[in-house]
Amino acid sequence: MDHADFVTGFAKAALDAGARALRIESVDYVKAVRAAVTAPIVGIVKRDLSDSPVRITPFVSDAEALADAGADIVAFDATDRARPASVKELVHAIKAKGKLTMADCSSLEDARRALAAGVDFVGTTLSGYVGGQEPVEPDIELIAAMRQLTPFVIAEGRIRFPDQAVSAAKAGAFAVVVGSAITRTEHVTGWFREAIGNAYQSHPETGHDAVLSIDIGGTKTMAALVCGDNVVEEVVVATERGAGPDAWISTIFETTSGWADRYQRIGIAVTGVTEAGTWSALNPATLPIPDRYRLVDCVETLFGKPAFAINDAQAAAWGEYRFGAGTGVSRLVFLTISTGIGGGVVIDGKPLLGLAGHFGLIRSQSEGQSPFEDQTSGRWIASEAAQNGHQIDAVGVFDRARNGEGWAAEIVSRSALRAATLCRDIQLMLDPDVIVIGGGIGLAEGYLDLMRSHFKELSPRLAPRLVAARLGRHAGIIGAADLAGESRAGEGRAEKATA
Numbered sequence: 001m002d003h004a005d006f007v008t009g010f011a012k013a014a015l016d017a018g019a020r021a022l023r024i025e026s027v028d029y030v031k032a033v034r035a036a037v038t039a040p041i042v043g044i045v046k047r048d049l050s051d052s053p054v055r056i057t058p059f060v061s062d063a064e065a066l067a068d069a070g071a072d073i074v075a076f077d078a079t080d081r082a083r084p085a086s087v088k089e090l091v092h093a094i095k096a097k098g099k100l101t102m103a104d105c106s107s108l109e110d111a112r113r114a115l116a117a118g119v120d121f122v123g124t125t126l127s128g129y130v131g132g133q134e135p136v137e138p139d140i141e142l143i144a145a146m147r148q149l150t151p152f153v154i155a156e157g158r159i160r161f162p163d164q165a166v167s168a169a170k171a172g173a174f175a176v177v178v179g180s181a182i183t184r185t186e187h188v189t190g191w192f193r194e195a196i197g198n199a200y201q202s203h204p205e206t207g208h209d210a211v212l213s214i215d216i217g218g219t220k221t222m223a224a225l226v227c228g229d230n231v232v233e234e235v236v237v238a239t240e241r242g243a244g245p246d247a248w249i250s251t252i253f254e255t256t257s258g259w260a261d262r263y264q265r266i267g268i269a270v271t272g273v274t275e276a277g278t279w280s281a282l283n284p285a286t287l288p289i290p291d292r293y294r295l296v297d298c299v300e301t302l303f304g305k306p307a308f309a310i311n312d313a314q315a316a317a318w319g320e321y322r323f324g325a326g327t328g329v330s331r332l333v334f335l336t337i338s339t340g341i342g343g344g345v346v347i348d349g350k351p352l353l354g355l356a357g358h359f360g361l362i363r364s365q366s367e368g369q370s371p372f373e374d375q376t377s378g379r380w381i382a383s384e385a386a387q388n389g390h391q392i393d394a395v396g397v398f399d400r401a402r403n404g405e406g407w408a409a410e411i412v413s414r415s416a417l418r419a420a421t422l423c424r425d426i427q428l429m430l431d432p433d434v435i436v437i438g439g440g441i442g443l444a445e446g447y448l449d450l451m452r453s454h455f456k457e458l459s460p461r462l463a464p465r466l467v468a469a470r471l472g473r474h475a476g477i478i479g480a481a482d483l484a485g486e487s488r489a490g491e492g493r494a495e496k497a498t499a
């Protein structure tokens with residue numbers, strides 16, 4: 001759906017049905033939709049920055065580009081967090097372009113500060129997204145509270161059903177934004193699938209018992225109830241870096257306490273390396289894990305159920321092998337090209353554990369012996385952009401490359417060449433049937449084709465077969481659940497894997 005034609009189609013359909021305005025993400029999509037409709041457009045740019053949690057229109061240059069692209073209102077994060085540009089600077093720049101401003105707030109305090117800085121509209125967009133567990137319901141109370149400050153309150157966030165939109169309007173909203181429920185078919189389908197999955201949970205005919213699956217990453221921890229490849233329930237909490245593994249595990253225990261009688265086993269996918277139930281950091285900068293932390297013991301003691309632990313990319317490799325892009329093959333390599341590079345290997349139906357698959361850490365002869373991920377990943381792309389004088393993240397570099405900026409295209413192409421080189425080496429080492437590519441960089445538009453273009457001169461026998469990952473952010477939890485589970489298809493695997 002991430003394509004200008006689809007976005008324009010959604011926009012037209014929404015207007016045909018009586019929507020009065022549109023909220024559109026990215027400069028390109030604002031341009032495309034502006035060319036097709038006359039309705040007011042609220043424009044935003046989303047970025048994932050390494051040095052700030054602010055995602056929505058963080059830079060003044062983004063706000064200006066949105067205004068130039070045809071947005072009538074430019075929205076931006078107005079939370080009180082570390083940020084590249086102040087709310088005041090953003091308001092000033094947008095007004096200088098003759099456009100209106102919308103402050104995406106998480107609290108009444110945010111709204112108060114934003115109004116003092118001169119914004120035209122305040123939105124409830126970020127309520128529930130600045131830490132802690134993400135709520136399910138919209139924040140109607142915040143709409144009502146903001147209405148005491150200004151009539152120009154835009155209700156936004158988790159409004160999925162007409163009756164919720166009615167509650168928002170009754171609470172005094174000037175306008176109501178409905179996002180995912182209209183445009184994110186994959187989410188809407190997921191809601192139905194989840195509900196139906198619940199009904200089929202532990203169904204005798206599917207043969208799948210639910211497994212509690214946990215994915216502990218450098219910034220977020222996801223816990224889910226998984227049946228086969230079906231994510232029945234899901235919750236995401238922040239990983240408090242400094243708190244340590246005991247605290248991370250207790251948080252998950254408390255957060256999932258309501259599911260306690262719905263699963264018998266636990267799968268855990270983690271960043272770093274797992275060996276015989278212990279967990280250690282390979283790169284303490286990602287997450288400071290004490291050496292050989294007894295992860296499986298600690299989880300089993302606290303939860304009172306058997307657990308199995310595996311590296312997150314190895315788990316994702318297994319997930320893709322069992323249910324995703326690698327079903328039906330016997331040898332698979334999974335490579336996630338994201339902030340860093342991770343990987344996993346499945347050979348003849350068995351996942352390789354321990355250090356296997358940490359391809360990003362392989363050292364390259366040609367680049368001063370530095371690890372591949374340091375010259376290829378999202379971090380490298382952003383640092384190269386900075387050296388070219390552009391303080392933007394990897395997604396921004398891809399946007400610029402698509403817009404025909406040569407320096408950006410050059411960085412993307414160097415990254416893709418190195419990733420392709422890595423895949424050629426992997427092919428010679430392991431001769432997989434497929435190399436499944438995942439991650440924000442690996443799945444960015446055009447990247448896979450760029451990688452493939454470097455195999456043209458190879459004989460077909462030597463050229464790796466690259467395919468796009470299919471399970472997305474759920475690959476790790478699905479893989480870990482399957483390895484831990486007692487499903488008919490997975491019988492005996494967890495035992496083999498830990499042996």
Ligand SMILES: CC(=O)N[C@H](C=O)[C@@H](O)[C@H](O)[C@H](O)COP(=O)(O)O
Pocket residue numbers: 044055056125126129156157158159160177178179180181
């Ligand atoms: C928190 C955040 O990044 N919100 C974003 C802001 O633009 C979007 O991802 C949401 O889809 C939008 O706010 C509409 O909300 P919902 O999709 O829940 O109707």
